[in-house]
Amino acid sequence: MGCVTPPAYLDHAATTPMSPAAVAAYTEQLAIAGNPSSLHTAGRAARRVVEEARESIAASLGARPSEVVLTAGGTEADNLAIKGLFWARRTGRPERTRVLVSAVEHHAVLDPAFWLAEHAGAEIVLLPVDATGRLDLDALAAELAAHAEETALVSVMWANNEIGTVQPVADVVRLAHAHGVPVHCDAVQAAGILPVDFGASGLDAMTVTAHKLGGPVGVGALVVGRTVDLVPVLHGGGQERGVRSGTVDAAGARAFAVALAGAVAARDAEAARLGALRDELVTGVLARVPGATLRGPAPDARTDDGGVARLPGNAHLTFDGCEGDSLLYLLDSVGVEASTGSACQAGVPQPSHVLLALGLTEHEARGALRFSFGATSTSADVARVLDVLPGVVERARAAGLASPARRSVPTGPTTVGGAA
Known part of the structure; x- marks a missing residue:
């Protein structure tokens, strides 16, 4: 074998x-x-x-x-x-x-x-x-x-x-x-x-x-x-x-x-390593997948005190016209394990309350994927995602998506x- x-x-x-x-x-x-x-x-x-x-x-x-x-x-x-x-x-x-x-x-x-x-x-x-x-x-x-x-x-x-x-x-x-x-x-x-x-x-x-x-x-x-x-x-x-x-x-x-x-001992070096992997993934996805949008702060954004504004290992994207669960299952079938980041109540997928709080519509929030890196993550993982994700998104879009819903965000x- x-x-x-x-x-x-x-x-x-x-x-x-x-x-x-x-x-x-x-x-x-x-x-x-x-x-x-x-x-x-x-x-x-x-x-x-x-x-x-x-x-x-x-x-x-x-x-x-x-x-x-x-x-x-x-x-x-x-x-x-x-x-x-x-x-x-x-x-x-x-x-x-x-x-x-x-x-x-x-x-x-x-x-x-x-x-x-x-x-x-x-x-x-x-x-x-x-x-x-x-x-x-x-x-x-x-x-x-x-x-x-x-x-x-x-x-x-x-x-x-x-x-x-x-x-x-x-x-x-x-x-x-x-x-x-x-x-x-x-x-x-x-x-x-x-x-x-x-x-x-x-x-x-x-x-x-x-x-x-x-x-x-x-x-x-x-x-x-x-x-x-x-x-x-x-x-x-x-x-x-x-x-x-x-x-x-x-x-x-x-x-x-x-x-x-x-x-804690390895924190600074690991943050730099994971941030580089995250940036490689985000840059590749945005270049290769039309309708992909990064959610949350920009990778290079800084806080008022000079710290990072985003976790170094986090890449959260939405994909127009896709259902997050469809993306998740299709990725899993080709050897990529990620998350939608959305809650699921009584077996019914629900758009993420986090994304709704950002001002996204329910329609926009449904097409979410979170890729998060850790100690075992490598450039090979990024390459795998970039290789299979365009096709996965195309298949997910072909499967269709529920009708657009109204925006729900507190002002x-x-x-x-x-x-x-």
């Missing part, structure tokens, strides 16, 4: 392979018994592993070890931040019902926020973004000026998971803290890829997860200031400062720490929910 060429895996934003060092640490620790809460020798050894991992994670993120609350991943950490901050801030201050989130947040932030609106009397304010996905700071400032006393928290992601836009976190913190409002940031896509420093950021809480940066699935952390009050979402043994009960995963914590330290803060 002939050699089979492995697929070009370009969905690292969804999950990326574990690094060899993290695999070694994980498998070694999995073979060692011991509950970190037990007082015997094995328990104390497991506790030492956890605390050393916590120290390493903190050092990699510019935090103190006591600020790292280990969780089962990013979704749990986001839920703890949104619900825990909301309930803590309303203690004795029932008027604090407003939860301010950007319109392009991950569903791990949006869904718990909307759950609070349905079950706990929250008012969700969706803050608008510009055409590149960057938060409208004037809208945030106006919202805080008008409703600071009624605001429980602000949550704005560090970098967008679909279109790669880097948000002005420092400005968000400055505006919110001027009114005494805490800020949470989902940094899942940024940690280990961009310079992420919790202490320097001034954030009150920050979400990270292991499997986006070379660690295992099922472990993450909420980095939260020592003076920040949180109401627990899980109740039980009182582990992790009493806000995250449950037996701590020593193997997961150790592998997370190893993966994060490795990612100012959108409020959902109300006091129960």
